[in-house]
Amino acid sequence: MAIDTGAGAYSLPRWRFTRWLADAGRDVPEDIRRTLVQSLYGTLPIFAGGVINTILVALVCTIRLGQPVFALWLGFEICVCLARFAVLVHAQRAARRGGRTFTDLYMTLALLWAAGVGFGTFISMQSGDWVVATLACLSAAAMVGGICFRNFGAPRLACAMIFVSLGPCCAGAALSGEPILWLVLFQIPFYLLSMGAASWKLNGILVSTIKAERDNDRRARHDELTGLSNRAGLARALEEKGLADSLGPKRLALLYLDLDGFKGVNDSLGHVAGDRLLCLVAERLRDMVPNGDVAARVGGDEFVVLAAAEDRAAVLRLGERLIAEIGGRPYELGKDLAVEIGVSVGIAFAPEHGRDFDGLIAAADKALYEAKSSGKSRCALADRAAAHEPAASDAMRAAASKPAAPIGKLRSAA
Numbered sequence: 534m535a536i537d538t539g540a541g542a543y544s545l546p547r548w549r550f551t552r553w554l555a556d557a558g559r560d561v562p563e564d565i566r567r568t569l570v571q572s573l574y575g576t577l578p579i580f581a582g583g584v585i586n587t588i589l590v591a592l593v594c595t596i597r598l599g600q601p602v603f604a605l606w607l608g609f610e611i612c613v614c615l616a617r618f619a620v621l622v623h624a625q626r627a628a629r630r631g632g633r634t635f636t637d638l639y640m641t642l643a644l645l646w647a648a649g650v651g652f653g654t655f656i657s658m659q660s661g662d663w664v665v666a667t668l669a670c671l672s673a674a675a676m677v678g679g680i681c682f683r684n685f686g687a688p689r690l691a692c693a694m695i696f697v698s699l700g701p702c703c704a705g706a707a708l709s710g711e712p713i714l715w716l717v718l719f720q721i722p723f724y725l726l727s728m729g730a731a732s733w734k735l736n737g738i739l740v741s742t743i744k745a746e747r748d749n750d751r752r753a754r755h756d757e758l759t760g761l762s763n764r765a766g767l768a769r770a771l772e773e774k775g776l777a778d779s780l781g782p783k784r785l786a787l788l789y790l791d792l793d794g795f796k797g798v799n800d801s802l803g804h805v806a807g808d809r810l811l812c813l814v815a816e817r818l819r820d821m822v823p824n825g826d827v828a829a830r831v832g833g834d835e836f837v838v839l840a841a842a843e844d845r846a847a848v849l850r851l852g853e854r855l856i857a858e859i860g861g862r863p864y865e866l867g868k869d870l871a872v873e874i875g876v877s878v879g880i881a882f883a884p885e886h887g888r889d890f891d892g893l894i895a896a897a898d899k900a901l902y903e904a905k906s907s908g909k910s911r912c913a914l915a916d917r918a919a920a921h922e923p924a925a926s927d928a929m930r931a932a933a934s935k936p937a938a939p940i941g942k943l944r945s946a947a
Contacts, residue, residue, distance in 0.1 A: 570686065584614045657670070673699060681728050685731075685735035784841070788879070789879040790837065795807070821855065852912035879900030880912065
């Protein structure tokens with residue numbers, strides 16, 4: 534499983550322990566969980582700051598004391614930081630090309646790095662050199678702030694890293710022989726609790742922000758009444774496709790649908806019944822559109838299907854199916870009340886009828902006008918000239934939509 538971001542797709546952790554570390558809570562939707570994983574990777578400049586600090590502190594302590602245990606600490610820090618750097622660079626490259634990123638290994642190395650920081654503070658406090666101890670403890674405290682604010686996308690991971698980096702300070706204070714340092718035994722637990730709480734708080738803010746942005750984005754791209762894409766969502770879908778389906782073995786087609794007889798139903802039964810009818814039409818349309826294609830409502834009783842098909846014949850078959858399914862069965866609007874309507878379809882292809890949303894929908898709109906003018910409940914293809922001609926005006930379409938006898942009919946459900 535992966536998440537989509539501007540930088541690519543980062544894999545979710547798969548090990549049981551790392552999944553637990555990355556868990557942000559039961560109420561966090563799956564798509565947001567995936568987004569939170571990406572935040573753990575951060576950027577190379579942020580990563581480099583922590584690496585330089587920890588290696589530099591370990592190097593200074595090693596040079597000052599010259600003890601093997603400090604050389605071991607320095608070597609451990611260098612190895613872990615190099616491994617983290619390699620995994621981070623690989624992850625960024627793999628994400629851009631859609632490959633797997635080693636998120637489990639990356640999180641494990643983060644814990645080992647934090648444990649190295651904690652080990653350094655412990656041996657520094659046991660060295661008897663309070664300059665070295667002060668330097669190591671200050672470095673650990675500074676790293677904890679970075680851990681909290683860089684990893685709050687996975688608050689359990691942040692808490693674990695804080696614990697293994699600062700926890701050894703308590704052991705070092707207890708074994709130092711200095712009673713005054715026993716105060717640390719009370720300070721560090723409170724610090725751990727406060728920074729852990731901050732991680733969870735920041736995570737909650739991030740999750741709430743992502744939820745709000747997702748909901749706002751959905752409202753901006755979806756029709757509030759039917760739940761289908763709206764005009765903005767349809768334009769975005771066409772932009773994301775980039776006419777790619779038209780350049781490959783399939784053709785990208787835009788089918789513009791207009792309900793025949795809807796106005797009569799809406800006027801005679803009221804807007805509540807009209808809205809109910811539109812929702813029922815949307816349900817049928819949603820069931821007919823295969824995965825990868827897009828169904829949208831772009832006006833009062835106007836719908837659009839953006840579909841990829843093998844050829845013109847396949848698109849025409851889809852248009853005829855839409856006419857048969859949407860207009861072939863009555864709609865139950867209430868007890869003992871059902872209505873029948875029809876639908877006309879205009880079809881345009883990309884890129885021959887338009888290389889952008891406006892051009893393509895204008896060509897399909899003109900074809901729709903031709904379909905309604907020729908008898909309704911019909912399907913019409915745009916011609917090449919449609920790409921350069923204005924769409925049918927509202928007045929022309931209204932004139933074409935006036936039937937000799939209403940297509941929208943009421944009948945008893947009995």
